[in-house]
Amino acid sequence: MKTEPGIRHNVTRMLRYLALGGAMACYASFASAQDAPERDAFFWLGEMNKATAVINSEEGLLEAEMVPGIAAAIAQVIEEGNQPDADRPSTVITFEPLLIEAGSIDVTLLHAGRSSQDMHATYRAAILRDGLLSLADQLNATATTLVDLAERHKDTIVPNYTNGVAAQPNSFGHYLLGHAAGFSRDAQRIREAYARIDRSAMGTTVLNGTSWPLNRERMSDYLGFAGLVDNAYDASQISSMDHPVEVGQVVTSIALHSGNFVEDIMTQYAQTKPWILLEEGGENTYVSSAMPQKRNPGLLNNTRSDASQTIALAMGPVWQTHNITPGMPDPKGVGDNSAIVDAGINTLDRLDKVLKALVINPERALEELNSDWTASQELADLLMRDHGLPFREGHHFASEIVTYARSNDLGPLDFPYAEAQRIYAETVEGTDHPQELPLSEEQFRATLDPVAIIKARATTGGPQPAEMDRMIAAAREDIAAQEAWIGERRAHIDDALAKLDQDFQALLNGEAAPEGEEEANQ
Structure with a gap:
């Protein structure tokens, strides 16, 4: 029997309604069982489709009778993609056929006012945004270990080095706080990069917008973004290429700070009798296969290698973005850019292990200080401060003492006072x-x-006890502020997605938005 087209359409719609109950049950089951689904490209494509369905249905851009079937199709695709070992398409053109299969060609009404350009730019930003929060978490953990170690060693006096040579005595805690300050700037860089990445491109389509009035502000809110990428051309053609380059710059700074610290440890570790070592065993050290006396610093080597690999990966987006026209896909790969963030996290995690494995020998550090002349500048400072001798004259006096001492194998503890008197007299003669x-x-x-x-x-910021206490407290305040910032950003995203889930579930249930809610969301 021949069926009229209108009747066929109504039958299809009725069958979709019948299937809706099962789809709603599946989606509700999924939503309750999966508290933290993987936020990959598939996840964000699903969220964008959910948000589009909610917004466009509430604003009258979708026919009311089509909404339940479209919503059910979205729920089905998401539920099936979250099954163990299921395929999770990562592009619009591979995600959409699943929607069509689940809900007929009508489901493509969702795509009005959208493009793979703005949708992909949006999920790339969302994934980088999550990655930066994970990076900030690990940076905070490592910085906390660093500051804890600094507090334990605020009174431990050790040599510090400039130009690779022993320079002056210092508190080991003060030295560590210097490194903590570098990581604090890295935390600031993460927050600044995050603010630029935390912008939604959705609704800009390819590069100049659309005649379809998709509500970009509501879309941004549902996806947990702080705001919009304002210029439609910038959204997918410029800013989406900037993001991985900037993240690479942040991660490079972290890797450089980590590598600098490790190399400083390595220089001391290489001495015959170092004042700083690693706890032996495990990943920390291993015995040479041929030379039984050696304890090779495996953990230091691995951390340095991690830092170098991180920098190598971070340079990728720079080279890929160099000399290409705007909007090209070269630097935008989610996997490649996530690998940069992961490498930074791994470097910081390994550095955290280094910090926890350090063994400091204060007596040996003091012995090294007293075996050399790292305190000699204090002679020039004292003579200038208390006796008015110009610094350059005092510096010359101290330098001549060091020259004589080294020629005669003398240290600060056994240098003859009479020789100091003689050298001083010769230095100031005729003045x-x-x-x-x-x-x-x-x-x-x-x-x-x-x-x-x-x-x-x-000196303000020096290693004296009062300043050490002040700077340790300030460093802890910075870490606490960073932790609060991470929590606020995560809560903002989680709350937005929870609101989207709630409103999408209402759509599945055939419920209208509560009176006044539509206006509040606009």
Whole structure:
């Protein structure tokens, strides 16, 4: 029997309604069982379709009688994609056929006012956004370990090095807080990059918008973005190429800071009798296959290698974006760009293990300080501060002491006071300054004491106890603020997606939006 087209359409619609009950049950079951589905491209394509269905139905851009079937098709595709080992299409052109199969060609009404360009730009931003929060989490964990270690060693006096040579005594805790300051700037870079990436491109279509009045603001809100990419051309042609480059820059800074720290440890570790070592065993160290005396620093080597690999990956988007026209796909690969973030996280995680494995020998550090002349600048400073001797004259005096000491294998603890007097007199001969060394032997010895030097520092930001306490507290405040920021950003996204789930479920149930809600969402 021949069936009229209108009758066939109504039959199809009736069958879809009958199937709707099962689809709603499947979706509700999925929503309750999957508290944290993987936020990959498939996930975000599903969220975009859910949001489009809700917004366009509430704003009258979809025929009311078609909405339940379209919503059921979306729910079915999402539910099937979340099954174990199921395919999870990552592009619009592979996702849409599943929607058509589940809900007929009518479901493509969703695509009015959209394009794979703006949809892909949106999920790439969402995935990078999640990645930056994970990176911030690990950075905070590593920074906390760093500051904890600094507090434990605020009174541990060690040599510090410039130009690869022992330079001055310092508190090991002060040294560590210097590295913590670098990571604090990295945390700031993450927040700044996040603010630029946390913008929705949805509704801009290919590059200049559309005559279809898709509500971009509501779409942005449902997907947990802080706002819109304002310019429609920028949305998928420019900013989406900027994002991976900027993330690569942030990760590069983190890797550089991590690598610098590890290399500083490696320099000391290579000494015959270092003052800093790793706890032996496990991943930390391993014995040479041929030389039984060696304890190779496997953890340091692996961390340095991780940092180098991170930088290599982070350079990828720069080269891929170089000399191509706007909007090309070269630097936009989700997998490649997620790998950059993951590499940064791995580097920080390995560095955290390094920090927890460090073994500091304060006595050996002090022995190294007293075996060299890292405190010699204090002689010039004291003579200028308390006795008016120009710094360059005092510097020359201290330098001549070091030259004589090294020629005669003398250290600060056994340098003859009489020789210091002689060298001073020769240094100031012919000047208007006092011709005799204005320091007693006791003062001369105390001036070369590394511990006393650190306690006497008066510089804001120096290693003296009061400043150490202040900077440790400030570092902890920074970490706490970063943790609060991470929590706020995650809560904003989670709340937005929860609201979308609620409104989409109402759509599946055939419920109208509560009075006034539509206006509030506009």
